[in-house]
């Protein structure tokens with residue numbers, strides 16, 4: 001699957017250490033609150049990512065910060081040897097563990113997606129090991 005959220009794309013050149021994106025997430029949400037950012041922009045989502053989130057990703061039990069529905073799904077993008085330039089979209093822990101047992105360095109990006117309104121944001125990046 002070759003679709004990657006914008007944030008992942010812009011982050012890929014910055015190494016593979018662990019990064020937490022909650023601060024950026026909070027800042028974006030407060031900017032939306034204050035009318036500085038159009039919520040439609042935050043809900044701009046690749047149709048394929050939305051489809052995966054709706055049909056395959058498990059619910060996290062969290063409420064969406066924008067539409068307040070309890071419909072947040074977690075999707076991971078894993079980058080590493082033989083996974084291609086666009087990475088691999090992974091929705092289960094079992095598959096993540098399988099990849100982490102392979103040879104080479106892998107990095108996983110955890111993205112939250114609201115299956116109702118399309119809100120999507122990076123939560124964290126961490127090396128798979």
Ligand SMILES: [Zn+2]
Pocket residue numbers: 064065066067068069114115116117118119
């Ligand atoms: Zn939502």
